[in-house]
Amino acid sequence: MSTDVTDKVPASAPPGKSGGTAADGNLLQLILGGLRRNMRQYGMLIALGLIVVLFQVWTGGDLLLPRNVSNLVLQNSYILILAIGMMLVIIAGHIDLSVGSLTAFVGAFAAVLTVQHSVAWPVALVLCLLVGAVAGALQGFLIAYLGIPSFIVTLAGMLLFRGLTEIFLQGQTLGPFPNGLQKLGNGFLPEVGPNTNYHNLTLLLGIVLLAFVVYQEVRDRRREQEFSLDVLPRNAFLLKLVAIAAAIIAVTMILASYQGAPIILIVLGVLVVGYGYVMRNAVFGRHIYAIGGNLPAAKLSGVKDKKVTFFVFLNMGVLAALAGLVVAARLNAASPKAGLNFELEAIASSFIGGASMSGGVGTVLGAIIGGLVLGVLNNGMNLLSVGTDWQQVIKGLALLAAVGFDVWNKRKSGS
Amino acid sequence: MAGPVLEMRSIVKTFPGVKALSDVTLTVRQGEVHAICGENGAGKSTLMKVLSGVHPHGTYEGEILFEGEVCSFKDIRASEHHGIVIIHQELALVPFLSIAENIFLGNEHASGGFINWNETLKHATELLRRVGLNDHPETRIADIGVGKQQLVEIAKALSKKVKLLILDEPTAALNDEDSGKLLDLILELKKQGITSIIISHKLNEIRRVADSVTILRDGRSIETLDVKAPETTEDRIISGMVGRDLDHRFPDRTPYQGEADAAPALEIRNWTVHHPIDQQRKVVDDVSINVRRGEIVGIAGLMGAGRTELAMSVFGRTYGRHAGGQVFKDGREIRTKTVAEAVQHGIAYVTEDRKHYGLNLIDNINRNISLTALGKVAKRGVVDEHEERKVAERFRKSMNIKAPTVFETVGRLSGGNQQKVVLSKWIFAGPEVLILDEPTRGIDVGAKYEIYTVIDQLAAEGKAVVFISSELPELLGMCDRIYTMAAGRLTGEVPRAEATQEVLMRQMTKDKEVTR
Numbered sequence: 001m002s003t004d005v006t007d008k009v010p011a012s013a014p015p016g017k018s019g020g021t022a023a024d025g026n027l028l029q030l031i032l033g034g035l036r037r038n039m040r041q042y043g044m045l046i047a048l049g050l051i052v053v054l055f056q057v058w059t060g061g062d063l064l065l066p067r068n069v070s071n072l073v074l075q076n077s078y079i080l081i082l083a084i085g086m087m088l089v090i091i092a093g094h095i096d097l098s099v100g101s102l103t104a105f106v107g108a109f110a111a112v113l114t115v116q117h118s119v120a121w122p123v124a125l126v127l128c129l130l131v132g133a134v135a136g137a138l139q140g141f142l143i144a145y146l147g148i149p150s151f152i153v154t155l156a157g158m159l160l161f162r163g164l165t166e167i168f169l170q171g172q173t174l175g176p177f178p179n180g181l182q183k184l185g186n187g188f189l190p191e192v193g194p195n196t197n198y199h200n201l202t203l204l205l206g207i208v209l210l211a212f213v214v215y216q217e218v219r220d221r222r223r224e225q226e227f228s229l230d231v232l233p234r235n236a237f238l239l240k241l242v243a244i245a246a247a248i249i250a251v252t253m254i255l256a257s258y259q260g261a262p263i264i265l266i267v268l269g270v271l272v273v274g275y276g277y278v279m280r281n282a283v284f285g286r287h288i289y290a291i292g293g294n295l296p297a298a299k300l301s302g303v304k305d306k307k308v309t310f311f312v313f314l315n316m317g318v319l320a321a322l323a324g325l326v327v328a329a330r331l332n333a334a335s336p337k338a339g340l341n342f343e344l345e346a347i348a349s350s351f352i353g354g355a356s357m358s359g360g361v362g363t364v365l366g367a368i369i370g371g372l373v374l375g376v377l378n379n380g381m382n383l384l385s386v387g388t389d390w391q392q393v394i395k396g397l398a399l400l401a402a403v404g405f406d407v408w409n410k411r412k413s414g415s
Numbered sequence: 416m417a418g419p420v421l422e423m424r425s426i427v428k429t430f431p432g433v434k435a436l437s438d439v440t441l442t443v444r445q446g447e448v449h450a451i452c453g454e455n456g457a458g459k460s461t462l463m464k465v466l467s468g469v470h471p472h473g474t475y476e477g478e479i480l481f482e483g484e485v486c487s488f489k490d491i492r493a494s495e496h497h498g499i500v501i502i503h504q505e506l507a508l509v510p511f512l513s514i515a516e517n518i519f520l521g522n523e524h525a526s527g528g529f530i531n532w533n534e535t536l537k538h539a540t541e542l543l544r545r546v547g548l549n550d551h552p553e554t555r556i557a558d559i560g561v562g563k564q565q566l567v568e569i570a571k572a573l574s575k576k577v578k579l580l581i582l583d584e585p586t587a588a589l590n591d592e593d594s595g596k597l598l599d600l601i602l603e604l605k606k607q608g609i610t611s612i613i614i615s616h617k618l619n620e621i622r623r624v625a626d627s628v629t630i631l632r633d634g635r636s637i638e639t640l641d642v643k644a645p646e647t648t649e650d651r652i653i654s655g656m657v658g659r660d661l662d663h664r665f666p667d668r669t670p671y672q673g674e675a676d677a678a679p680a681l682e683i684r685n686w687t688v689h690h691p692i693d694q695q696r697k698v699v700d701d702v703s704i705n706v707r708r709g710e711i712v713g714i715a716g717l718m719g720a721g722r723t724e725l726a727m728s729v730f731g732r733t734y735g736r737h738a739g740g741q742v743f744k745d746g747r748e749i750r751t752k753t754v755a756e757a758v759q760h761g762i763a764y765v766t767e768d769r770k771h772y773g774l775n776l777i778d779n780i781n782r783n784i785s786l787t788a789l790g791k792v793a794k795r796g797v798v799d800e801h802e803e804r805k806v807a808e809r810f811r812k813s814m815n816i817k818a819p820t821v822f823e824t825v826g827r828l829s830g831g832n833q834q835k836v837v838l839s840k841w842i843f844a845g846p847e848v849l850i851l852d853e854p855t856r857g858i859d860v861g862a863k864y865e866i867y868t869v870i871d872q873l874a875a876e877g878k879a880v881v882f883i884s885s886e887l888p889e890l891l892g893m894c895d896r897i898y899t900m901a902a903g904r905l906t907g908e909v910p911r912a913e914a915t916q917e918v919l920m921r922q923m924t925k926d927k928e929v930t931r
Contacts, residue, residue, distance in 0.1 A: 223801060280800075281797050281798045281800060282793075282796050282797050282798065283789045283790070283793050283796050283797070283798060284796065286782065286785075286786065286789055286798060287789075289775070289778060289782070290775055290778075290782075290786055293775035293776070293777050293778050294771070294774065294775040294776065294777075296771055296772045297766075297771070297772050297773055297774055297775055298775070298786070299733070299754060300730075300731075300733060300754060300764065300766060300772050300773070301754070301786045301787040301840070302731075302754045302755045302757075302758045302787055303786070304755065360775065360777050360778070361777060
């Protein structure tokens with residue numbers, strides 16, 4: 001028998017009567033509501049800002065020295081690359097434990113190709129990404145089509161790829177890599193034009209980026225107005241633009257006053273924009289959110305859930321391969337112990353950045369913010385010569401605090 | 416005649432915004448089998464939850480007297496302590512524990528925290544003998560059928576020294592043979608002095624086991640009849656169940672005018688579906704129905720009649736195991752093996768369970784509406800957000816979805832507005848045939864009227880509508896033709912002119928005895 005008691009309303013109620021209209025919503029409440037709902041993202045951004053300021057003070061200004069910022073980018077790039085893919089996996093309602101091992105495996109493969117067999121590095125790069133894709137596709141097939149839980153499949157993958165790496169390298173460290181490949185991990189944009197005391201190309205890139213972002217923001221606002229949606233008030237919008245511009249200019253100037261923008265930062269930037277766009281605007285991205293948010297409903301809506309899951313893991317494989325190349329290039333050697341615990345860092349980044357254990361929630365930008373929180377904590381504590389023992393303790397607490405805050409916030413808002 | 420063992424007086428139970436029970440009185444005599452019947456949503460389960468302490472004392476008004484004592488149960492344990500045990504329709508057994516472990520779950524034979532297995536097994540064997548189950552008590556629950564599981568539940572109740580046993584639609588999931596055994600057991604227990612309350616839709620069952628029957632309707636107790644009295648016929652019970660009047664709750668509708676010999680937009684022939692787990696059981700048994708363009712065709716049936724199962728198995732085989740039958744669209748056979756195929760052929764299924772199968776509750780209105788037909792607002796795999804928003808805004812206005820913006824999270828909307836989002840989503844997909852499964856369940860009268868109007872418009876636009884509902888007045892108010900189903904079979908087809916609640920209810924409660 002139906003437990004639906006709610007449909008037993010006295011039949012005398014007047015039919016067809018509708019309550020207040022949509023436009024009743026108070027503007028201030030709307031903004032506050034929006035802020036509250038995105039509390040997690042804003043909260044983490046604010047937390048990131050606080051951490052940066054704190055370490056800047058504690059390290060006596062060392063944190064934001066141009067050289068250290070460059071370092072920070074180089075040190076964290078591979079975790080951030082993994083975090084992007086991991087975010088997709090988690091949004092889809094899965095987990096991938098194999099990425100750390102896969103990074104090592106691909107690094108080893110690259111070394112065998114370029115060092116032992118002198119394959120040209122661009123060819124090796126493509127082959128490595130292919131290997132990542134195949135590995136991801138295999139796991140994706142087992143998860144999506146055979147229905148083996150992702151935790152199990154990727155746990156097996158974690159052991160398997162780690163083992164294969166060691167077999168491949170026979171326990172040795174293999175290097176060095178050809179110059180072209182090394183650039184991926186350590187290189188900077190080339191210097192061009194007159195001597196300005198700054199890195200010209202980086203400045204140019206910063207200006208282009210600034211113009212692009214401002215243009216996008218203004219266009220978005222105008223379009224929203226066209227749809228007579230409530231937009232930020234003019235002042236608030238200007239403030240937001242100024243804040244964004246300040247951040248871009250600051251980072252540009254810091255990087256330009258050292259060796260310029262690292263190549264991997266450009267790669268990362270392209271990935272963030274690209275994946276952000278896919279997750280927000282592409283049918284594929286929407287389907288990932290749909291299967292993570294409510295799998296049965298997505299299935300009944302005609303979403304090809306298996307195909308989507310498959311490609312999410314395939315994609316994770318490709319990104320893990322890219323991360324593997326970057327790690328190997330940065331260390332200039334393939335090591336059997338490379339990429340140890342990377343999967344956990346990527347997973348932690350995603351959760352700090354707003355992903356949910358049950359799937360369906362999260363953004364690419366969130367994963368980046370989460371990764372940066374961990375990265376700045378790492379780097380800052382290194383500068384302060386905090387031992388790795390305490391570093392782990394503090395990172396653990398950061399993860400707990402971030403997710404705890406989220407849970408508390410959700411409970412408070414009663415959803 | 417024996418005095419009352421249970422008296423529930425003037426029970427009122429309110430949920431936020433709704434009165435589920437208003438002034439229900441129930442008197443059960445010592446040692447009898449007392450049936451409770453009523454339509455879906457009449458308040459039967461709620462009443463039993465009040466009695467068993469699921470809704471604790473203080474959350475309802477009224478008085479409960481058991482064995483002459485006023486009771487104020489704060490939870491199920493308290494009511495069980497007094498010997499009142501309820502067996503819910505969804506059995507509460509742990510599948511991977513043994514029969515014996517399940518019987519004594521939460522009530523283990525233990526000393527110092529360690530289970531005494533000898534005593535457990537001995538006692539379990541005795542209880543199993545009492546309920547007529549021969550399986551070894553160490554058999555896993557997962558390895559026995561639903562019928563036997565039901566018996567284990569009763570054994571569990573007996574282990575708690577039950578005095579009043581409440582069974583909520585105990586035979587709904589059982590086949591004929593198991594049902595028969597269960598009913599026999601209830602009579603056997605009666606001889607042993609155990610009083611039972613049985614909730615059932617099946618009038619033949621009530622006649623077979625019950626001594627008296629109380630009829631609930633719209634949260635009120637209508638009457639209590641003596642089943643053994645000659646004047647208590649099935650018709651008498653039916654008229655008690657449906658007695659309410661049809662008031663003006665539906666848009667005025669011009670009945671379907673099309674030619675009767677036009678090829679139906681959708682025709683289902685000889686459709687049979689087996690239960691996904693218990694594959695011996697036919698959930699849908701050789702059902703053939705059709706619907707024409709511009710027509711609204713109802714499917715009436717009580718719980719377990721197989722209506723949703725029929726719809727879902729046609730819609731991309733999303734339920735059970737298909738065992739035969741064909742689907743025709745405009746006279747041509749089509750494949751609907753996957754949801755994508757069904758959608759491609761212009762079929763839409765609006766689920767009865769919008770929260771689990773209809774919506775992504777953590778996402779916004781905008782994205783929920785566009786999901787089924789993202790291709791319509793996308794170019795080369797990229798969603799045009801502005802186009803998408805336009806569509807959502809259009810539906811928000813036309814369907815009168817009450818939300819500040821289309822970016823409101825769907826989980827925060829009321830049931831009626833959620834239902835409008837689900838409908839919007841499927842209307843946006845542009846189907847030619849809409850299967851609406853309980854589209855007005857759990858929503859208020861105002862929103863219902865709005866949804867009826869939408870359905871009416873859809874038919875007027877030439878769409879074929881299949882309307883599954885448990886509320887007879889709404890079928891009578893909306894449909895051109897009504898099919899009735901009972902226990903997986905089609906039991907009738909009634910044109911609008913001949914349909915009354917009594918006629919439908921008679922066919923809906925027709926059990927398999929006719930064909931046996």
